[in-house]
Amino acid sequence: METAIVRIKKGEGRSLKAGGMWIFDNEIDIITGDYTNGDIVTVHDFDGYCLGRGFINTNSKITVRMMTRKKDVEINEDFIEMRVRNAWEYRKTTVDTSSCRIIFGEADFLPGIVVDKFSDVLVVESLALGIDRLKPVILEKLKNILAEDGIIIRGIYERSDAKVRLQEGMERFKGFIGEPFDTKVEITENDVKYMVDVEDGQKTGFFLDQKYNRLAMKRLCRDKRVLDCFTHTGSFALNAGMAGAKEVIGVDASELGVEQARENAALNGLSDRVSFRCADVFELLPELEKAGEKFDVVILDPPAFTKSRNSVKNAVKGYREINIRGLKLVTDGGYLATCSCSHFMTPELFTKTIREAAVSAHKRLRQVEYRTQSADHPILWSGDENSYYLKFYIFQVCDEK
Secondary structure, X not given: OOOOEEEEOOOOOHHHHOOOOEEEHHHEEEEEOOOOOOOEEEEEOOOOOEEEEEEEOXXXXXXXXXXXXXXXXXXXXXXXXXXXXXXXXXXXXXXXXOEEEEEEHHHHOOOOEEEEEEOOEEEEEEOOHHHHHHHHHHHHHHHHHHHHOOOOXXXXXXXXXXXXXXXOOOOOEEEEEOOOOOOEEEEEEOOEEEEEEOOOOOOOOOOHHHHHHHHHHHHHHOOOEEEEEOXXXXXXXXXXXXXXXXXXXXXXXXXXXXXXXXXXHHHOOOXXXXXXXXXXXXXXXXXXXHOOOOEEEEEEOOOOOOOOHHHHHHHHHHHHHHHHHHHHOEEEEEEEEEEEOOOOOOHHHHHHHHHHHHHHHOEEEEEEEEEOOOOOOOOOOOOOOOOOOOEEEEEEEEEOO
């Protein structure tokens, strides 16, 4: 089990020692011994104290991603099976597993890999060289463990097409792992049916992280007029329709997303009450305001406006703008749901931005609920590995009187 040794500089590795799983290039003093990028290495503090083992990639600013805190643990098939089994057992306890995220990277102590289950199909995204080498074993173990519970996986599709793979020295990849299959998969979530396009849909095909936030909105939508902004494939809009909303309008800039949303509405028998428009939300909201439109419920579920600390300032402007516009469209006593899925838009900054938007819109907010991502996207309380990213507020909106 001899491996190369990565020694941390004195005074560095604070995130690691607090429970984090990443070691950045500027935290490393010296690397001794032979290794190839993707290999398992042992990590030592400046004084030689062993901090654990992880895989190395000097192409990446995140040079080491930790796999274990124990110096004498072998990263072998038994170890991988333990990690995968723990991830599945956790989901069985906490969420509806008919469709769910089974592996969520660092939060499941398998850094750099995500696996989503849509009915009997798995979709995998691999973003780090070391875990990419272990991917075949991870998927084999996962299929076997699911089979123990009578779940037979009919196909696996890989969506490792994110640009971040280039920073790891890997090519982007998208395609079947194993035999081809129909990539349009029907799932049911919160009694709503969806056709998930795992080949061409965004990310892995469907955003599972909002599952219980969508459910939380249902009770507010009965007999209401609802506007769902950034609707993607119609998820919040369809939940509102199933809850008995009298009219729902979903808006998204993606023609493909809107077409899929319309298909999902038809699949659920909601086409008479739930409609969709292809439009830029930033352009449409002022037009609706100018036309005197009002809604009982407005939902703002935008994509991440920032994926780095460098662009946070511009992101704040975007969040403030859509929240001002959204608030002005809510009837007195109606409801606003607003969220951010950017890790770099911290809870504190997001809260401050909403407060400023309410002041600008001359609205008073009464908080109904604050929520985060679904439990199958667990938040690991350590380090800075992006596991806590989704902030979701529900407010009652009152006019200033």
